[in-house]
Amino acid sequence: MHELLKLIEKLSKTIARKLNIMEVCGTHTAEIFKHGIRDILPESITLLSGPGCPVCVTSINDIDKTIEISRQDDIILTTFGDMMRVPGSRLSLSDARAEGANIIVVYSPMISLDIARLNQNKKIVFLSTGFETTIPLIAATIEEAEQSRIDNFHIYPLNKLLPPALNFLLDSKEIAIDGFILPGHVSTIIGSDIYEFISSKYSIPSVITGFTADDILTGIAMLLRQIYEERSDIEIQYSSVVKKQGNKKALSLIYKYFEPDLAYWRGIGLIERSGLSLGQGFKHRDINSIFNIYEMDLDEAPKGCMCGYVLKGIMTPPECSLFGQKCTPSKPMGACMVSDEGNCAIYYKYRSANFLKK
Amino acid sequence: MCLAVPSKIITKNNLLAIVDVYGARREVSLVLLPEDVEEGDYVLVHAGFAIQKVDFEAAKETMKMQLLYAAMFESEEEKMPKAGLEPA
Numbered sequence: 001m002h003e004l005l006k007l008i009e010k011l012s013k014t015i016a017r018k019l020n021i022m023e024v025c026g027t028h029t030a031e032i033f034k035h036g037i038r039d040i041l042p043e044s045i046t047l048l049s050g051p052g053c054p055v056c057v058t059s060i061n062d063i064d065k066t067i068e069i070s071r072q073d074d075i076i077l078t079t080f081g082d083m084m085r086v087p088g089s090r091l092s093l094s095d096a097r098a099e100g101a102n103i104i105v106v107y108s109p110m111i112s113l114d115i116a117r118l119n120q121n122k123k124i125v126f127l128s129t130g131f132e133t134t135i136p137l138i139a140a141t142i143e144e145a146e147q148s149r150i151d152n153f154h155i156y157p158l159n160k161l162l163p164p165a166l167n168f169l170l171d172s173k174e175i176a177i178d179g180f181i182l183p184g185h186v187s188t189i190i191g192s193d194i195y196e197f198i199s200s201k202y203s204i205p206s207v208i209t210g211f212t213a214d215d216i217l218t219g220i221a222m223l224l225r226q227i228y229e230e231r232s233d234i235e236i237q238y239s240s241v242v243k244k245q246g247n248k249k250a251l252s253l254i255y256k257y258f259e260p261d262l263a264y265w266r267g268i269g270l271i272e273r274s275g276l277s278l279g280q281g282f283k284h285r286d287i288n289s290i291f292n293i294y295e296m297d298l299d300e301a302p303k304g305c306m307c308g309y310v311l312k313g314i315m316t317p318p319e320c321s322l323f324g325q326k327c328t329p330s331k332p333m334g335a336c337m338v339s340d341e342g343n344c345a346i347y348y349k350y351r352s353a354n355f356l357k358k
Numbered sequence: 359m360c361l362a363v364p365s366k367i368i369t370k371n372n373l374l375a376i377v378d379v380y381g382a383r384r385e386v387s388l389v390l391l392p393e394d395v396e397e398g399d400y401v402l403v404h405a406g407f408a409i410q411k412v413d414f415e416a417a418k419e420t421m422k423m424q425l426l427y428a429a430m431f432e433s434e435e436e437k438m439p440k441a442g443l444e445p446a
Contacts, residue, residue: 007428010435027360054359080405082359108406110387133360136390137407185360188402188410210417218424225427237424240364240417241402241410249392250409341359 004217005040011224012042020176021223022313024050024166025183026341027211033350035213041220048175048313049346051165052183054130055082055339056311057265060301062158063088066127069156069287070101076119078112079127081105085338087302093127109141116145116153125287128155133185135159135276136250139257142278142285154287157277160263162186163194164274170202175313179223180206181216184238191246192234203232210238257282266335267301267308307334310343317347324348362404364412367397377403 012019023029029049032038038047051057063086070077070093077093084094084105097103102122106112109126116124128138138155145153162183170177182195187208198204205226209219219237226233236242256279263275278286301307305327306320317323317336327333329345336344365377365386373388375395387407388395395401401408 003425003428007431010431025360080359110406130359133362133404133409136409137405140387140389140407183360185362185402185404185409188362214421218421221424221428237420238417239420240412240414247390247392247410250390253390339359 004214004221007221008045008217008224009042011221011228012044015044015224015228017044019045019178019224019227020048020313021045021179021181021220022048022050022175022177023181023209024052024162025181025186026053026056026339026343026346027185028052028181028183028209028216029343029346030341031211031213032216033346035216037213037216045220048177049310049343050169050313051265051268051311052162053336053339053341053343054134054160055086056307056335056342057160057268058083058086058129058158058335059264059266060087060089062156062264063092064090066156067091067093067096067101069125069291070096070103072291074122075102075125076115076122077101077103077125077127078106078109078115079103080129082339082341083127083129085332086335087332087338109138110144113141113144113148113150113153116150120152122152123287123290124153126153126155128157128159130159131162131183131186132189132254133183135254135258136189136247139250139253142257142282143253145285146282154285154290155278156287157258157275158263159258159276160265161260161274161276163190163197164260164271165265165268166195167197167201168268168271168274169312170198170204172312177204177313178227180204181219181223182206182208182234184208184210184215184242187236187238187246188241189247189250192236192242192244194246195234199232199234205232205235207235207237208242210240255279257285265311267311302333305334307336307344310336317344318351320344324351360404362402362409364400365403365408367395367399367401370395370397375401375408377401377408379403 207219207222258276260273261277309315336342365379400412
């Protein structure tokens, strides 16, 4: 993509000031590092990584509670594999399974229903994590459980919504952002119109971008063009799957079963209407309605862990004193070091090329 | 976690399809698709569900527009270096 890189260089020269561009999807961060995109961009452009990893923003308390639930005799916990190694206050789900807890990793939430059918005497609890890309799948699974009357299927609802987190981040004014590379797959579901506030309230240009190196370079070129033309629109580069209105069928399924709720983001805090709880008529699917273990205070990060600053793009992972020393992918202290899409894990993986540059 | 992969529909039976993902065959649910799909179409698959039909023409069009702009920007810059291109 020589032409686009050349365009980026020319536009950045003409704009003639430093630009902070933030990507808010872990898959983007991973691809940007994989293709060495930071290294080929003009020096005036800094790419920041935002809170784009649902694994990373899951609280320590929720991990602890999930472990407690998974230890009950009549429970089978199902989860996406990404969650297994996230550290709780003492153990991860992986540790709990080694100690005998009944935890099964599933590729799709739907597999939980097969497990429920085969284990009628147990309660199956799906650890419901993920952003808008994943939420419709969980709604579809609940719908199937309702229609087929699979009464022993429950979820532990921890899903998060991205736009309220972006609004929160911008509102806090902790960081200056000149443009957003918005997530391709979250936006496949929610569309582009929902991000309107980024333009109208904060006058920041955004481009919903795909995941190949070409896509990302095109997205950056489109952002620079907007900055150069003094526009702040929500543009779609990933037009093969993203529509202005999103996937209405998936959206209506989400809001058939869920309603927005206050949610706690690890390292960031409580954000209004940034999570989902089960709606009226479906509360019985929430394991917490049957099985309230204990209420806990909001969690504290392990001493020295800068996860919260990293998730907000205020610090880069190597600026944390634990990074690569006490905190590594094989022995993570913070959640950002766990997931393949966590900022710290990505920096660690590609550290030979980027460690010195920071 | 939001990883999703374009996959080709090989066979379709109501709301279930067998898709080809980089050579592997997988069963996926079509319940979340907002429009009808046929065998041979590509869908974006995330954790066992097709979440959108892939429109390659739209993607080509976007890329074409950007390359056109790149070419235009280059020729304009050659014509009148710097003038009229004052930064904000």
